[in-house]
Amino acid sequence: MSRVSEFNDEYGLELDPERRMLDLESETGELAKELLEASDYGTREVETTPELVAEFGDVYYALLSLAAECGIDPEGSLEASLAKYRERLDASGSAGSS
Numbered sequence: 220m221s222r223v224s225e226f227n228d229e230y231g232l233e234l235d236p237e238r239r240m241l242d243l244e245s246e247t248g249e250l251a252k253e254l255l256e257a258s259d260y261g262t263r264e265v266e267t268t269p270e271l272v273a274e275f276g277d278v279y280y281a282l283l284s285l286a287a288e289c290g291i292d293p294e295g296s297l298e299a300s301l302a303k304y305r306e307r308l309d310a311s312g313s314a315g316s317s
Contacts, residue, residue, distance in 0.1 A: 221293075223283040236288045243281040250274040 227233050234242070253271045258264065265271075286293045304314045311317070 221283065221287055223280065224287040227284060227287065232284075234284070234288065236285060239281065239285040239288050243278065243285055246274070246277045246281045250278050 250271075253268070253274045254265065255261070257266045257268050257271045283293060285291075286296070307314055307316070
C-alpha cells in the first residue's frame with residue numbers, strides 16, 4: 220500500500236473516485252491561480268513561491284489519492300506514458316497523437 224493510501228486510511232480520508240476527481244479538479248484550479256500570480260499572469264518568469272509549492276503538493280496528493288482509489292500504480296502508469304511518447308517522438312517527431 221502506498222504512503223498516500225496509508226495516510227488516507229489512518230485519518231479516514233477515503234473517498235470514492237468521483238469525489239477524488241472533483242477534489243483534484245479543485246486543487247488544480249488553485250494551482251493554476253498560484254501559477255498565474257507567480258508569473259504575474261505570464262508577464263515574467265515564474266517565481267517559485269511557498270504558495271505555489273504548497274498548491275503543487277496538494278495537486279500531487281489529490282492525484283495520488285485518486286490513483287489509489289482506482290487501483291492504479293502511478294509509477295507504472297508514468298512509465299507506460301513515457302514509452303508511448305518516446306515511440307511517438309521517434310516515429311514522427313511529435314509527442315501529440317495523430
